[in-house]
Each structure stands twice: as structure tokens, then as C-alpha cells.
Amino acid sequence: MVRLRSVLYGGAALAVILLLWEGYKLVGSPQGWSVNEVRLLPRADDSSMPHVWTVAERFTQPEISAEGSSSVLVAVLRAAWFSFRISLAGWLGGVLVGVALAVLMQRFRTARDALLPYVVISQTVPLVAIAPVVVGWGGQLAVLGQPWQPWMSVAVISGYLAFFPVAVGMLRGLDSPGPAQIALMQAYAASWWQTLVRLRLPASVGHLVPALRLAAAASVIGTIVAEISTGTRGGIGRLIIEYAQAATGDPARPWTAIAGAAALGLVVAALVSALDLALARFNPAGA
Amino acid sequence: MTDQSVAAVSLTGVDKTFDAGRAGAVTALSGIDLAVAPGEFVSLIGPSGCGKSTLMRLVADLERPSAGTISVFGKSAHQARLDQDYGIAFQAAGLLPWRSVRANVELPLQVHGMGRAGRAARADELLELVGLAEFAGHRPDQLSGGMQQRVAIARALAERPRLLLMDEPFGALDEMTRERMQGELVRLSTQTGCAVIFVTHSIPEAVYLSDRVVVMSPRPGRISAVVPIELSDRNEDTREEPGFFAAVTAVREALRARASVELS
Ligand SMILES: Nc1ncnc2c1ncn2[C@@H]1O[C@H](COP(=O)(O)OP(=O)(O)O)[C@@H](O)[C@H]1O
Ligand SMILES: [Mg+2]
Numbered sequence: 001m002v003r004l005r006s007v008l009y010g011g012a013a014l015a016v017i018l019l020l021w022e023g024y025k026l027v028g029s030p031q032g033w034s035v036n037e038v039r040l041l042p043r044a045d046d047s048s049m050p051h052v053w054t055v056a057e058r059f060t061q062p063e064i065s066a067e068g069s070s071s072v073l074v075a076v077l078r079a080a081w082f083s084f085r086i087s088l089a090g091w092l093g094g095v096l097v098g099v100a101l102a103v104l105m106q107r108f109r110t111a112r113d114a115l116l117p118y119v120v121i122s123q124t125v126p127l128v129a130i131a132p133v134v135v136g137w138g139g140q141l142a143v144l145g146q147p148w149q150p151w152m153s154v155a156v157i158s159g160y161l162a163f164f165p166v167a168v169g170m171l172r173g174l175d176s177p178g179p180a181q182i183a184l185m186q187a188y189a190a191s192w193w194q195t196l197v198r199l200r201l202p203a204s205v206g207h208l209v210p211a212l213r214l215a216a217a218a219s220v221i222g223t224i225v226a227e228i229s230t231g232t233r234g235g236i237g238r239l240i241i242e243y244a245q246a247a248t249g250d251p252a253r254p255w256t257a258i259a260g261a262a263a264l265g266l267v268v269a270a271l272v273s274a275l276d277l278a279l280a281r282f283n284p285a286g287a
Numbered sequence: 288m289t290d291q292s293v294a295a296v297s298l299t300g301v302d303k304t305f306d307a308g309r310a311g312a313v314t315a316l317s318g319i320d321l322a323v324a325p326g327e328f329v330s331l332i333g334p335s336g337c338g339k340s341t342l343m344r345l346v347a348d349l350e351r352p353s354a355g356t357i358s359v360f361g362k363s364a365h366q367a368r369l370d371q372d373y374g375i376a377f378q379a380a381g382l383l384p385w386r387s388v389r390a391n392v393e394l395p396l397q398v399h400g401m402g403r404a405g406r407a408a409r410a411d412e413l414l415e416l417v418g419l420a421e422f423a424g425h426r427p428d429q430l431s432g433g434m435q436q437r438v439a440i441a442r443a444l445a446e447r448p449r450l451l452l453m454d455e456p457f458g459a460l461d462e463m464t465r466e467r468m469q470g471e472l473v474r475l476s477t478q479t480g481c482a483v484i485f486v487t488h489s490i491p492e493a494v495y496l497s498d499r500v501v502v503m504s505p506r507p508g509r510i511s512a513v514v515p516i517e518l519s520d521r522n523e524d525t526r527e528e529p530g531f532f533a534a535v536t537a538v539r540e541a542l543r544a545r546a547s548v549e550l551s
């Protein structure tokens with residue numbers, strides 16, 4: 001029943017956002033609101049903030065006026081699907097690397113001392129700085145005899161953002177068993193591997209699930225930003241830029257791409273929730 | 288099958304010093320000599336910090352002694368741990384919350400590679416023994432503190448150990464539950480014939496359970512007296528017998544004698 005309620009709350013939150021949008025359009029000034037030339041509130045006119053229903057209608061219309069052009073909905077869905085697959089690849093890679101790093105850091109004190117600072121520092125490097133590096137290195141690699149694809153660079157950057165919460169959360173989870181539980185495994189003369197499998201891994205699920213959620217959000221954002229900064233075509237990131245360039249003549253169109261990106265985030269969040277349910281057995285307290 | 292001439296546990300001249308970092312070294316135990324016979328029930332009693340837990344952890348090979356020798360059934364403590372010669376229980380039941388009661392009891396057997404069917408049969412037998420058969424499928428958090436501790440005891444008995452090490456296992460229980468658990472423990476130890484080293488803060492508990500009560504004193508942790516308890520039988524009325532009160536008084540005086548030496 002928790003699920004039904006969160007779906008209801010999620011729907012209510014969406015309705016509130018749409019109402020606020022329309023509400024602001026009703027009361028807000030078309031010129032926005034500025035103090036000393038600094039605009040503090042956005043313009044409420046139809047070209048800056050098209051009506052919700054205008055945007056919805058725009059989805060059903062052809063993308064461009066050319067003959068045989070598919071509808072905006074199809075274009076957005078296609079781009080979102082492209083980005084979704086990259087996000088999934090980035091997320092999976094990030095989770096694998098994050099878990100592996102956490103296990104390594106739990107096992108070896110020296111690995112923890114050596115790696116943990118870099119794990120933290122890695123996240124302070126701006127995406128726009130690593131994007132060209134990844135593209136440059138990738139261009140010299142071949143994976144299983146196949147040349148490096150642009151989407152692979154995007155997935156790597158997405159994974160780069162996703163591994164961090166997993167590594168940190170998983171390490172905390174692996175460290176979470178109390179001294180009595182550790183002593184118990186020692187008393188059983190359990191090997192490191194047995195202690196990992198029987199105690200530390202199941203104990204870490206409560207910490208892992210929120211980390212997987214953060215990683216999912218990071219991988220989606222990473223994918224969209226990386227698509228833009230590497231100039232990769234086909235995804236929702238690129239579509240946002242393309243549609244934004246058409247904003248003057250077609251103000252509703254950029255919002256369709258943005259709505260698509262938001263929907264992508266929601267779908268990914270829902271998938272992680274499903275994973276959460278699957279792992280609930282290990283997590284009696286609930287994450 | 289057990290050689291009655293070999294002590295279950297034997298400590299000779301055991302010292303334990305902890306390196307406490309900048310604070311220097313802490314001498315937790317000094318000059319400990321103690322032998323526990325097979326099937327014997329020995330309690331360790333004394334004020335906090337006198338090294339009771341440390342002594343038990345040394346026997347369990349969870350700590351190494353700084354000096355002296357420890358043997359368990361004639362082997363090194365290390366070998367005894369590898370051979371699963373002892374079962375252990377702590378004040379915190381330490382059940383794994385994601386496992387059912389049965390799976391918790393199975394944990395040591397699973398670690399030691401016993402097959403699924405054998406594990407389940409043994410776990411059911413043990414849960415029967417501690418009176419929790421109908422809770423096998425429950426989660427630990429659905430059980431009361433006393434029931435959780437019974438699960439922990441069942442788990443400690445899983446490998447049919449000849450020695451049980453218990454560190455204040457009833458410390459967190461209310462008085463009534465505690466007395467009931469003491470009765471059960473006496474029954475279990477007689478039934479299984481295993482030796483027990485039992486750490487406690489409670490004088491009546493030590494007296495009720497033990498063949499001998501080892502009184503310890505702090506700074507450094509030493510054995511200051513060993514009080515033999517001569518009660519014919521343990522049952523509901525034992526706690527009201529004159530012999531019981533006499534033994535309680537004897538232990539209390541042994542503890543106090545040591546305390547007055549400290550003050551003078
Ligand atoms: N791992 C440890 N490191 C440092 N000092 C310890 C450690 N374990 C116990 N001690 C010290 O050894 C002494 C005895 O502790 P303990 O055996 O736990 O006493 P008790 O169980 O009788 O209360 C205490 O002074 C305690 O601070
Ligand atoms: Mg203690």
C-alpha cells in the first residue's frame with residue numbers, strides 16, 4: 001500500500017507544479033519582475049512560459065513543418081529511450097565499479113587510505129572538463145573489435161557520476177555490522193569471503209538502496225549533460241539544445257524536451273523503487 | 288568419548304595488556320590461573336572493567352594473551368576455535384535481522400558447509416530445545432528480548448560444542464525473564480553436558496547457575512577468590528533455600544573483601 005500512496009503523492013506533486021505554473025501565468029507580469037535591472041521573477045508571457053495545454057498539444061504536432069515529419073511526442077520518446085539506455089549502461093557500470101571499490105576499501109586498510117580521498121576528489125572535477133578527455137581517450141580504443149561509439153563516452157561520464165554515491169554508501173554499509181556480529185563470525189572461524197557474503201553484504205543493503213537511488217539520478221543527469229558537452233546526437237540532452245534554438249518561433253517545443261527529460265528521471269526512479277522492493281527482504285527496517 | 292582427564296579450559300599465568308595508544312598500556316588481566324573441568328559450570332563475577340569479557344575472549348581466541356598459555360580441550364585456543372569446540376553468546380543477541388529465526392540458528396552450520404537439509408533438521412531440533420519451535424519462521428524483530436536470547440543460545444549450541452562461552456547473556460533482560468532463562472540454561476547445560484564459562488554482574492545469578500564462582504578484582508584484573516557452590520539440585524525453590532543464601536553471602540563477602548582492601 002506504500003506504493004499506491006507514493007504514486008498518489010507523486011501525481012499530486014505533479015498537479016501542484018502544473019497549477020503553480022498556470023497560477024504564476026495568471027498573476028505574474030509578462031515582463032517579469034526586476035529590481036535594478038536584475039530580473040528576479042521570470043516573464044509570464046506565452047513565449048517564455050507557454051500554457052501547459054499548449055505544450056501538451058505541441059507533443060501531438062509534427063516536429064517540423066516539412067513533409068513526413070514525425071510528431072514531437074515520437075521524437076521526444078525516441079530521444080528519451082536513447083538516453084535511457086545510456087543512463088542504464090552508465091548506472092550499471094557505476095554500480096559495479098562503486099561496489100568493487102567499496103569491497104576493496106573494506107578489505108584493505110591501505111586501499112581505503114589510498115583511494116577514499118580520490119573517490120571524493122573525483123566528484124569535484126567538473127563534467128565539462130572530463131568530457132573531452134573521455135572522448136579523446138575513447139577515440140583511441142576499440143571495444144571487442146568494434147570502434148568506440150560516441151554513446152560510450154556518454155555512458156562512461158554517466159558512470160563516473162554514478163559510482164560515487166555507491167562507493168561511499170556501500171562502504172558505510174559494509175562497515176555497519178556491530179562488534180558482536182563480527183566477533184561471532186570470527187568465532188565461527190569464517191573466512192573473509194564468508195563474512196562478506198553472510199554478514200557484510202546483506203547488512204549493507206539498507207545503505208546501498210538509497211545510494212542506488214542517488215546513482216540513478218546522477219547517471220541521468222550525467223547522461224544529459226554529457227550528451228550536450230560531447231555533442232552526441234540522438235539523446236534527450238541534444239534534443240533540449242536543438243529545441244531551445246527553435247524557441248523564438250516555437251516557444252512550446254523546448255518544454256516538450258524538458259518534460260521528456262523529467263519523465264526519464266521519473267521512470268528511472270520508479271525502476272529503482274522496484275529494485276528496492278526486490279531487496280526488501282534484507283532490509284526489514286526499510287530504507 | 289571425551290577424555291575426562293583433560294580440562295575443558297586451562298589458563299596458566301595469563302596476562303593481557305592492551306595498547307591504548309597515547310594513554311599508554313592497559314593491563315586488563317594479570318597472572319590468571321584457572322582450570323574448568325568438562326561439564327563444569329563456572330561464572331566470572333566482578334566489577335566492570337575487571338577483565339571478565341577479556342578473559343572470555345581470550346578463551347575464544349578473539350584476543351591473544353600477552354603472556355601465559357591457554358588450552359581448550361588440550362589444544363591451543365586457536366585450534367579449538369578452528370575446530371568449533373566452543374559455542375558463544377553475548378549480551379546483545381546479535382541475530383541477523385534479515386534472516387528468519389531458523390536461518391539465524393543455521394548460520395554457524397552454513398558457514399561450516401553443512402548441507403541444507405541437515406541444517407534445517409538441526410535448527411528445528413535446537414529450536415525445540417529452547418522452546419521456540421513455532422517461531423522458526425519469524426523474524427528476530429518479532430521476538431521479545433528473552434526469546435531473541437534463546438535463539439542466540441540455540442545458535443551457540445548448533446555445533447554441539449563441549450564448551451559454552453557466555454558474556455552477560457541475560458544482562459539486558461528483566462528479572463522474571465532472567466530467572467526463567469537461568470532455569471533453562473541449567474537444564475540445557477546438564478542435558479548437553481557442556482562446560483560453561485558464564486560472565487555476569489549478578490551474584491544470585493552466578494550462585495544459582497554455577498559449580499564454582501570466580502570472583503575477580505580490577506586494576507589489574509585478577510582472580511581474587513574462587514567460591515565453590517554446593518547446591519544439590521536447581522529448581523524453582525533453590526533460590527529460597529538457606530544453602531543458596533549462604534552461598535550468595537559467601538560470594539558477596541569475597542567481592543567486598545577485595546573492595547575493602549582497595550579502599551584501605
Ligand atoms: N580492545 C581493547 N582495547 C583497549 N582496552 C581494552 C580493550 N578491551 C578491554 N579493554 C580494557 O580492559 C579492561 C577490562 O575490560 P573488560 O574485559 O571488558 O572488563 P569487564 O568485562 O569485566 O567489564 C578495561 O579497563 C577495558 O577498558
Ligand atoms: Mg564485559
